[in-house]
Amino acid sequence: MKSNTKVNFKKVLLIGLLLFVIVLFGFLYTYFIQADIDKIGYVKVSINKKPHSVYESEFEGRVVDSRGNDKLLFKFKPLDIETNSEFTFEPRRFFAWGKNFVAYTQNLKELILVDYKTGKEVYKQKLNEGIEFINVNKEKEEFVISTKKALYILRVNGEQEKKNKLSFVLERIAEGNFWWPVLSDDSRYVVCGEVCSRRFIATLLVLIDLQNNQKKKILSKKMGNLPLTVDRRLIYSTAISKENKWVVISTSSSGTPPYRYLTAINLKSGLVKEFGSNTGLCNSPGCFVSSDKYMFTQGEPEYREFGDYSPIIEPFRSKPVIVDLNTGKLEIVNNVPKDINIYWPIYKNDKTIYFIDRKYYSFVPNKIFDTNIYRLKNKKFELLFQIKGGIVSYDVISK
Secondary structure, three states: OHHHHHHHHHHHHHHHHHHHHHHHHHHHHHHHHHHHOOEEEEEEEEOOOOOOOOOOOEEEEEEEEOOOOEEEEEEEOOOOHHHHHHHHOOHHHHEEEOOOEEEEOOOOOEEEEEEOOOOOEEEEEEOOOOEEEEEEEOOOOEEEEEEOOEEEEEEEOHHHHHOOOOOEEEEEEEEOOEEEEEEOOOOOEEEEEEEOOOOOOOEEEEEEEOOOOEEEEEEOOEOOOOOOOOOEOEEEEEEEOOOOOEEEEEEEOOOOOOOOEEEEEEOOOOOEEEEHHHHOOEEEEEEEOOOOEEEEEEOOHHHHHHOOOOOOOOOOOOEEEEEEOOOOOEEEOOOOOOOOOOEEEEEOOOOOEEEEOOOOOOOOOOOOOOEEEEEEEOOEEEEEEEEOOEEEEEEEEEO
């Protein structure tokens, strides 16, 4: 009897050890192998009837990862002239990649959320005012939406979330026509351009304090002392640092071609820094790499036909550049091949940088080519994904 007990004990012990090894192996695999898997959301434009044209083209939202999975989340084709026209002009403003959901519009009248895991719509809301911009605070999964009449924030309903029931709350937070809204990391502030002239498109920069329900102008719509009939400010992207210290915008005058550059505003001191002379030919969007440093891409091959922009470093290729907001000093990011024109940098906390080689002329967005997604990590530059079609939106969902 004792012998059988010992045998059974040994079997149980052996099974326990085996289960422990399996669990440990699974943990180690997840930690060391899965941790290095890149998951990226992107929207591509496929060419339909008209070659190299966004008009009558098809948009596909997908999630791809380095294990070879490429999942379709949504697909649509703009059907009317107004929507076609809007999606041709800066189409990235209509898509936002959160932590668990992607938000988009396909007709400018409905806001739609799709779950990455299930590929199903979890939210749909009509906004007949005309959706113009969508952005997201990824960590808090809060979306900011601007229409032609107002600004909204879409949040997960916390009370329902506690009950494992997914629902959302849409709140109207400001009246007006706002451009490129961005939520601060703590979700206290919205920074955005505001269209303030019906006769001329001009944007001043405003800070909306959601805690105190206040709106404050922090940058004028005018360029210097020139009247709006002569020159005015246009905002093409906005970013706010994690500590709510700096706001950086991509801005330009109303001239042709638009000579875009960066402007930084210190929210704590009110200091405004116009980096026109050394950040010209910047391509939107960029991102913060620290509390005082901002990365963007600079240069444009097509500018050769517009003359010599000698103050700009290597003006006829697009390369990643970091500007120190305190000193204005520029630093070109190394380890990127000079024969590739890099756009749209995304910086992650592990010092990994992602780029695309958006192969269409910045100011003619209806020219479409295939697009590559690259990663720069530990000084190693590598191709991650080759996408058949032009990418008009992308973001790193997880690593």
